[in-house]
């Protein structure tokens with residue numbers, strides 16, 4: 642397991658709320674040495690994988706359970722966008738009838754309610770994978786300060802599940818994003834989608850956390866799996 646660290650600065654004025662996700666997708670694409678023609682992207686969101694594909698493909702299938710995100714995805718010929726939930730067997734029962742020669746999932750599978758089962762289904766495509774999954778050291782200091790457990794699985798847990806179904810290279814990358822103010826940090830958390838809409842704190846607790854949070858940085862931990 643290779644561990645890397647990377648630091649960035651949050652450019653507030655540009656509204657780069659998906660700065661880390663963009664870096665994550667870029668890394669997934671940098672690691673791929675083939676030019677797959679039939680591509681599946683699970684949790685495709687607003688198209689960060691699709692936008693970075695710079696080769697000719699035959700069919701790109703993007704799946705997301707949010708119509709609002711799909712509405713933001715670019716549209717193109719041979720691009721098929723579908724509403725679908727990777728927590729549901731019926732999505733995979735349909736998808737497995739098709740053939741894919743690469744499966745991407747960028748910054749999405751951390752929200753699988755049963756990661757083991759979702760990974761099993763992904764393995765049934767018998768296709769190379771490029772997966773990036775946020776893990777429990779994301780927002781580590783913030784969660785410690787608030788005294789709450791991460792809703793995310795640890796890198797060890799995710800690696801364990803992956804190794805059951807794939808022979809793959811696993812890499813953990815720690816990113817750090819620095820901000821001008823604590824307020825910017827909380828705006829970022831709300832708007833970036835990294836928290837998956839899970840907000841366990843009351844207004845009062847949030848105020849106390851903003852007062853006590855010791856740094857102006859946020860940590861992210863992402864597990865990459867490729868084969």
Ligand SMILES: C[S@@+](CC[C@H](N)C(=O)[O-])C[C@H]1O[C@@H](n2cnc3c(N)ncnc32)[C@H](O)[C@@H]1O
Nearest residue numbers: 684685686689705706707710726727747749752
């Ligand atoms: C942080 S965004 C990442 C989007 C895009 N892949 C990227 O790299 O920018 C997570 C995406 O996963 C989608 N998502 C979360 N849970 C899902 C599920 N169970 N099934 C399908 N999509 C899901 C969300 O709607 C959202 O678009």
